[in-house]
Amino acid sequence: MVTHTRDDVVLDIRDLRTYYTTDDAVVKAVDGVDLTVRRGGTLCVVGESGCGKSAMARSVLRLVDPPGEVVGGRILLYPAEGPGEPLDLAALRPTGREIRAVRGRDVAMVFQEPMSSLSLVHTVGDQIGESLRVHHGVSRREARKRSVELLERVRVPGAERVVDSYPFQISGGMRQRVMIAMALACGPRVLVADEPTTALDVTTQAQILDLFADLRHDTGMGLLFITHDMGVVAEIADEVAVMYLGTVVEQGPVDDVFHDPRHPYTRALLEAVPRMGASRSRRLPTIRGTIPDPGNQPTGCVFRTRCPEAVEGLCDTTVPPVTAPGPGRRVRCLLVGEPVPAGAAGGTGSGANTGAPAAGARPQENTPNGEEAPDAD
Numbered sequence: 001m002v003t004h005t006r007d008d009v010v011l012d013i014r015d016l017r018t019y020y021t022t023d024d025a026v027v028k029a030v031d032g033v034d035l036t037v038r039r040g041g042t043l044c045v046v047g048e049s050g051c052g053k054s055a056m057a058r059s060v061l062r063l064v065d066p067p068g069e070v071v072g073g074r075i076l077l078y079p080a081e082g083p084g085e086p087l088d089l090a091a092l093r094p095t096g097r098e099i100r101a102v103r104g105r106d107v108a109m110v111f112q113e114p115m116s117s118l119s120l121v122h123t124v125g126d127q128i129g130e131s132l133r134v135h136h137g138v139s140r141r142e143a144r145k146r147s148v149e150l151l152e153r154v155r156v157p158g159a160e161r162v163v164d165s166y167p168f169q170i171s172g173g174m175r176q177r178v179m180i181a182m183a184l185a186c187g188p189r190v191l192v193a194d195e196p197t198t199a200l201d202v203t204t205q206a207q208i209l210d211l212f213a214d215l216r217h218d219t220g221m222g223l224l225f226i227t228h229d230m231g232v233v234a235e236i237a238d239e240v241a242v243m244y245l246g247t248v249v250e251q252g253p254v255d256d257v258f259h260d261p262r263h264p265y266t267r268a269l270l271e272a273v274p275r276m277g278a279s280r281s282r283r284l285p286t287i288r289g290t291i292p293d294p295g296n297q298p299t300g301c302v303f304r305t306r307c308p309e310a311v312e313g314l315c316d317t318t319v320p321p322v323t324a325p326g327p328g329r330r331v332r333c334l335l336v337g338e339p340v341p342a343g344a345a346g347g348t349g350s351g352a353n354t355g356a357p358a359a360g361a362r363p364q365e366n367t368p369n370g371e372e373a374p375d376a377d
Helices: 054-060 097-102 124-136 139-155 172-184 203-219 230-236 253-258 264-271
Strands: 009-021 027-040 040-046 068-077 107-110 190-194 221-226 239-244 248-254 331-332
Touching: 009 054, 009 221, 027 054, 027 068, 027 221, 027 239, 027 248, 040 054, 040 230, 040 264, 054 068, 054 190, 054 221, 054 331, 107 172, 124 139, 139 172, 139 221, 172 203, 190 253, 203 221, 203 230, 230 253, 239 253, 239 264, 248 253
Parallel strands: 040 221, 040 239, 107 190, 190 221
Antiparallel strands: 009 027, 009 068, 239 248, 248 331
C-alpha cells in the first residue's frame, strides 16, 4: 500500500456540516464529513441520490443556496508548492472576494447537467474565456485563443468552429467537454466533478473518464469525483468514500473497500451491481426501503432502518463511532472494529489504528472490475 504524507494533501475536509433550516425542521444534508483529496489522486464519493454528495461538493466552493448554510467544519486548501498555512474555505464569506478568487483558479467544478449550467445566450468561447479574463486579465483575443486550445485539449473536434457556437448547437457529450474545458481554464489544483457522466451514453462516458485520467496525470490536480455508478468508481478511483444520509459510513483505498467491504450499506451497493456470467433467473438484489426523511433521521445508526444486520437495543440507541478495521480504512458501524482515538478520525491517510472486525463484517468476493453498471439507486 502506498504511504501518504501531509505534503501530498491538496484538500482536507474536516467535520463538514451543511444544514438547511426550514420552518418544519433542520435538514442535515452534510453531517460531519471528513475527506482528503491528494495531489494527482482521485477520491470518489458514492451513494444513492439524496445522500448529500452534491451538497458536500457545492459546500467546498461555498455554492450552497439558501436556506442552506455551512454551519461547521473546515475546508482546508493547501498551497500549490512548499510549506505554508492552508486556506480555510469554510471561514470565507460565500459572496466575498476571497472565495471568488479561489473559484475557477484554485478549485473548479464540473456540474452534473451542462445544459442547465451553461448560458444559452453566450457562446462557448465567451464562457470558457470568462475565468481567464477575470483571474488572469487577458484580452478578449487572447481569451478566445486559449479557449480554442482548451477545447482541443479536451478533444473537441472542430474547436475553431465550436468556440463560436452556442451550447444548444452542440451535442450533450460536447457540452460536457465544454464544461470540463471551462473548469480547466485556469489550471486548478482541485477539480470537483459532480456526476459528470450520468446523462451520457456508454461510449461517450468512457471517453470522458479517459479524459479525466489523462488530465490528472498531465496536470497533477486532485480529483473529487461524485457518482453513484460503482463501475465508474472501480475504473478511476484511488480512494472511495461511501455516503449515506449526510454521513460517510465507509472510506478507504478502492481495492480494499471493493474486495472487503465492512459496512452493510457498502455491501448492499456492491451486491446490487449486475455481474457478467450471472444466472438470468437470479433476481438482482436490492436495498430494502428508501432513504429516510433527512429532516427526521433515525436515532442511533442512520442506516439501521434498512440494515439486515441491525441489532435491536444497540443500533437504534447508539451513534456508531469511527472505527479503523485496516490501514487507511474508516467505517461507521457498531459491528466493526474498535473506535478510532479522538483526533485521528479524519481523512484516509496511513497510520490508522486497526481493530479486529466483528463476525458481522463478512468479506465481499464478487465485486465489479470496472464493467458498466447501472445506478445504485
